[in-house]
Structures are given as C-alpha cells and as structure tokens.
Amino acid sequence: MDPQDRPPRIFLSPPHIGEREQIYVREAFDTNWIAPLGPHVEAFEQELAAYAGCAGAAALSSGTAAIHLALRLAGVGPGDDVFVSSLTFVASVNPILYQGANPVLIDSDEESWNLSVPALKRAFADAEQAGRLPKAVVVVNLYGQSADMDPILELCDAYGVPVIEDAAESLGATYKGRQSGTLGAYGIYSFNGNKIITTSGGGMLVSNDAVALERARHWATQAREPAAHYEHTQIGYNYRLSNVLAGVGRGQLQVLEERVAARRAVFARYEQALGGIPGIRFMPEASYGRSTRWLTALTVNPAEAGVTSAQLIAALAEANIESRPVWKPMHRQPLLEVYRYYPHDKGDSVSDRLFEQGMCLPSGSSLSEHDQDRVIACLLATIQGWRYRHESA
Numbered sequence: 001m002d003p004q005d006r007p008p009r010i011f012l013s014p015p016h017i018g019e020r021e022q023i024y025v026r027e028a029f030d031t032n033w034i035a036p037l038g039p040h041v042e043a044f045e046q047e048l049a050a051y052a053g054c055a056g057a058a059a060l061s062s063g064t065a066a067i068h069l070a071l072r073l074a075g076v077g078p079g080d081d082v083f084v085s086s087l088t089f090v091a092s093v094n095p096i097l098y099q100g101a102n103p104v105l106i107d108s109d110e111e112s113w114n115l116s117v118p119a120l121k122r123a124f125a126d127a128e129q130a131g132r133l134p135k136a137v138v139v140v141n142l143y144g145q146s147a148d149m150d151p152i153l154e155l156c157d158a159y160g161v162p163v164i165e166d167a168a169e170s171l172g173a174t175y176k177g178r179q180s181g182t183l184g185a186y187g188i189y190s191f192n193g194n195k196i197i198t199t200s201g202g203g204m205l206v207s208n209d210a211v212a213l214e215r216a217r218h219w220a221t222q223a224r225e226p227a228a229h230y231e232h233t234q235i236g237y238n239y240r241l242s243n244v245l246a247g248v249g250r251g252q253l254q255v256l257e258e259r260v261a262a263r264r265a266v267f268a269r270y271e272q273a274l275g276g277i278p279g280i281r282f283m284p285e286a287s288y289g290r291s292t293r294w295l296t297a298l299t300v301n302p303a304e305a306g307v308t309s310a311q312l313i314a315a316l317a318e319a320n321i322e323s324r325p326v327w328k329p330m331h332r333q334p335l336l337e338v339y340r341y342y343p344h345d346k347g348d349s350v351s352d353r354l355f356e357q358g359m360c361l362p363s364g365s366s367l368s369e370h371d372q373d374r375v376i377a378c379l380l381a382t383i384q385g386w387r388y389r390h391e392s393a
C-alpha cells in the first residue's frame with residue numbers, strides 16, 4: 001500500500017489533554033514559576049490526596065521514583081527480599097534492584113489477573129521457614145483493576161510486612177468503595193503519557209503517614225538539610241515534579257472521572273462486538289470493585305478462536321493499529337530469571353497463560369467510535385477469514 005493511502009494510526013493509549021491544563025500551565029509561565037517546586041505542586045498533592053481519600057501525597061518525577069522511595073521508606077536495603085507481582089511492567093521491579101534487594105516473583109489469579117493469594121501464602125510459608133521474611137510486598141493493580149486487597153493485607157499484616165500498592169495503572173479504580181492505591185502502607189500512581197491521566201511524565205506517592213511523606217519529599221530533593229550551604233547526611237535523588245507539570249496534572253485530575261467513564265465505554269463496545277466469539281475472553285471485572293478498564297485486555301484461545309493473539313496483533317499492525325501482548329511476566333525476563341517464582345498452583349502458572357494468549361486493544365479515552373469500529377472490523381475480518389479458509393479447505 002502507498003504510505004499516503006494508509007489509514008491514520010490508532011494508538012493504544014494516547015494522552016488526552018483538555019483545556020484546564022493550559023490555564024494552569026499559563027499561570028505557571030505568567031508567574032515565572034516554572035521550576036523546580038511551586039504552588040501547583042502543593043495544590044496537586046492536596047487535590048490528589050482529597051480525591052484518593054488519604055492523608056497526603058508527594059508529587060514526583062515518575063511512578064518508578066515513587067516505588068523507589070516507598071521501598072526505602074519500608075526499610076528495604078541490600079540483600080533483603082521483596083515480594084512482587086510477576087505479571088507487570090518492569091518498573092514495578094527495577095526499584096527493588098536499585099535498593100540492592102532480591103525480588104521474589106508472585107503469580108496472578110484468573111479472576112482478577114492480579115496477585116495470587118495461594119502463591120503469596122506459599123511464598124510467606126517458605127520465607128518464614130527459612131527465617132527470612134520479605135521487607136515489603138509490592139502489589140500491582142493491573143490494567144485498571146485492583147487486586148483482591150483484603151486477603152492480601154490480612155496475610156501481610158499477620159507477618160508484619162508492609163504493602164506497597166503499585167497503582168500506576170489503576171488510578172480511579174475502587175476496591176470495596178475505597179480508592180485503589182490507598183489500601184496499603186504506601187501507594188503509587190503514574191502520570192506517564194500512556195496512563196489514564198498524564199503530566200507527560202510524573203508520579204505520586206500516597207500514604208496516611210504524613211511523616212513518611214515528608215521524608216520522601218526530603219530524599220526527592222537531594223536530601224538537602226536546611227542550611228544555606230546545603231548540608232547532607234543521607235543519599236538523595238532528584239525526583240520532584242516540576243511546577244509546570246503539576247499544573248498539567250491539576251487539570252487532568254479534574255477530568256479523571258470522565259476519563260474513567262470513557263475507557264469503560266470503550267471496553268463495553270468491544271465486549272458487545274466481540275464477546276460472543278468462541279475463544280475470546282475479556283479480562284474479568286472482579287465483583288469487589290470498579291475497574292477503570294485503563295486498557296481493554298483479553299485472551300484468545302487459539303483452539304476455539306482459530307487464530308492466535310499474535311496473529312490478531314499482526315493483522316491490526318497491518319491496518320496501522322497499535323495493540324500489544326499482555327505484559328511478559330517478570331519471571332520470564334532474562335534480567336530476572338535468577339530470582340524465585342511462585343506460580344498460582346504448583347505446575348500451573350496463570351501469568352504464563354495470560355501472556356501467551358493475551359492482548360490489549362486501543363483503549364484511549366479519546367478513541368472515536370469510528371476508529372473503534374476500524375479496530376473491531378479488522379479483528380472480525382481476521383477471525384472470520386481464518387474460519388472461511390479453514391472450512392473451505
């Protein structure tokens with residue numbers, strides 16, 4: 001095809017910016033309050049904490065930085081173990097390595113695609129027997145849905161181990177009426193460009209522990225002691241969010257509920273169009289809360305659907321539509337293959353199956369019905385084309 005004849009690109013999860021953002025950014029420019037900190041940063045922290053229903057928040061340069069600081073607050077250091085979901089983006093695990101600690105990778109369950117309680121139980125039992133409990137458990141809330149936090153917190157509380165919620169993908173989701181990311185000792189959000197709201201890049205650490213948040217802000221500003229000559233007693237980082245980007249975040253936060261509704265509507269249309277196809281199964285929405293459907297994720301069973309998820313991804317790419325496999329589990333990453341892994345059941349790894357059969361469809365809150373119809377038509381044509389060839393052969 002002539003490149004000029006190609007239909008316009010449809011992205012997986014592009015930024016969706018409104019009008020309020022520009023007002024706040026202009027205010028930052030007009031007052032020459034560009035960097036590093038400023039009134040938008042504090043306001044963004046307060047507004048996000050109010051939305052999430054927690055005591056406070058620290059605005060940071062990324063979600064990864066927020067996880068790093070949460071680990072340090074939990075006392076994670078060299079040689080320690082940290083339990084973490086295996087089915088996730090590498091940013092959940094990299095900060096564990098920054099601290100010189102060892103990730104112990106935990107599988108998912110079928111119902112939520114999130115942390116498997118049976119696997120967590122076995123990991124804790126082994127750790128207790130070995131006399132080396134983890135310093136923290138990082139629970140990931142995948143694709144807009146909370147993990148089943150009650151049994152997870154019960155287990156972690158019983159062992160006295162703090163929970164860090166990686167809610168980078170689940171801002172706006174709920175668990176039994178509470179905001180995802182606020183159930184553990186620390187929670188983190190991301191405002192990377194592909195997330196449900198964005199500051200182009202940024203993150204937030206939330207907690208009910210105001211003293212811990214103050215320490216995190218201190219570490220995030222190079223751990224400068226209040227002296228004119230800058231006195232330093234601890235290692236610090238340059239992890240704060242700029243005032244300009246916090247202005248973008250304030251505008252985005254005001255439309256978060258609309259963005260959640262739009263992503264859920266995108267999901268509902270996909271489900272209506274494709275849900276009846278044999279072998280296609282959408283990520284379930286657990287009964288304990290609201291998923292934002294940040295990304296519409298599904299599995300394709302090739303024995304029933306006649307095609308693989310990889311074939312569908314390739315067909316969409318051919319039509320200039322971006323889609324992606326489900327995250328490749330961390331226990332299968334060359335970087336992390338030396339670390340221990342606990343599958344859901346002995347000999348049954350759920351995350352492996354989700355990776356092999358799973359894919360994510362374009363899910364942006366600005367996705368038009370026309371563009372979504374293009375995605376659906378391409379998927380239907382690929383599935384039906386296979387059936388036709390198969391049945392006439």
Ligand SMILES: *Cc1c(COP(=O)(O)O)cnc(C)c1O
Nearest residue numbers: 062063064089091092168190192
């Ligand atoms: C995006 C993401 C992060 C990292 O957030 P950044 O702001 O990009 O550093 C961490 N965990 C998960 C699960 C993510 O999807």
